[in-house]
Amino acid sequence: MLVLSRQRDESIMIGDTIVVTIVDIRGDKVRLGINAPAEIPVHRQEVYEAIQRENLRAARLETGDTRNIGKFAGRDASGPAHPPEGPRR
Amino acid sequence: MRISTTRFGRIDVDPADVLHFPSGLPGIEDCRDWALLADADNDALGWLQSTTRGDVALAVVSPRRFVPDYQVRIPRSEITPLSLADMRQAQVVVVVGRTDTALTLNLKAPIVINLEARTGRQVVASGDLPMRYELGSPRPALKKSA
Numbered sequence: 001m002l003v004l005s006r007q008r009d010e011s012i013m014i015g016d017t018i019v020v021t022i023v024d025i026r027g028d029k030v031r032l033g034i035n036a037p038a039e040i041p042v043h044r045q046e047v048y049e050a051i052q053r054e055n056l057r058a059a060r061l062e063t064g065d066t067r068n069i070g071k072f073a074g075r076d077a078s079g080p081a082h083p084p085e086g087p088r089r
Numbered sequence: 090m091r092i093s094t095t096r097f098g099r100i101d102v103d104p105a106d107v108l109h110f111p112s113g114l115p116g117i118e119d120c121r122d123w124a125l126l127a128d129a130d131n132d133a134l135g136w137l138q139s140t141t142r143g144d145v146a147l148a149v150v151s152p153r154r155f156v157p158d159y160q161v162r163i164p165r166s167e168i169t170p171l172s173l174a175d176m177r178q179a180q181v182v183v184v185v186g187r188t189d190t191a192l193t194l195n196l197k198a199p200i201v202i203n204l205e206a207r208t209g210r211q212v213v214a215s216g217d218l219p220m221r222y223e224l225g226s227p228r229p230a231l232k233k234s235a
Contacts, residue, residue: 038166038169038170039111039112039170041112041170042166043115043213047197047213048115050197050220051115051116051195051197051198051211051213051220052115052116053116054116054184054186054195054198054220054221055114055115055116055117055147055184055211056116056117057186057187058147058148058184058185058186058187058195059116059117059145059146059147061147061148061185061186061187062096063096063097063128063136065148065187065192066128066131066134066148066185066192067130067131069131069133069134069148069150069185069192069224070131070132070133070134071225072155072192072224072225073133073150073154073155074153074154074155074157
């Protein structure tokens with residue numbers, strides 16, 4: 001792993017487009033500012049890994065598992081949430 | 090286009106209906122193109138079916154039907170890649186999972202779909218939201234997040 005020392009308000013560049021800036025240092029907490037192109041997702045690692053685990057777990061779901069999900073559904077809420085749309089199988 | 094799936098057999102998907110996820114989904118990064126299918130038995134349920142891998146599909150629901158007080162707040166940086174001109178073009182769904190005893194909803198990482206552009210992205214919502222919200226278990230309403 002490349003290790004660099006930086007002070008507050010200093011930055012590092014990753015490639016041509018990603019800039020990571022040390023915004024603040026307080027005790028054992030460091031605040032980072034990240035400028036990256038919109039197509040580069042930026043995540044806290046532990047959150048990203050948790051989402052990965054959840055998606056992989058969810059991908060094992062079979063159609064039989066969801067048979068009773070309707071009993072937990074309320075009436076179709078009006079407002080910005082839409083029911084899933086698409087071709088009916 | 091016709092795709093062979095493990096759950097639904099052979100299905101026909103209009104290429105114009107395919108949803109493109111430029112970043113894939115965490116853990117399933119290799120699947121970029123998906124079809125949103127309505128479940129035959131349950132109008133509250135949909136399936137995001139990978140169009141390239143027949144064995145990969147995620148059950149999704151509109152969260153408001155199951156968690157009426159769910160209010161999703163998404164940081165601007167998470168939503169910018171979808172180029173939504175208008176949030177009314179956005180469809181928000183959450184992924185259904187399962188524990189040994191209950192079905193769960195991932196309220197922390199909803200999937201936002203730009204219906205106009207047919208693009209989608211799984212985002213990380215702000216606030217203290219569960220990745221395994223259990224359906225049917227008596228639990229207090231969602232905490233109001235800071």
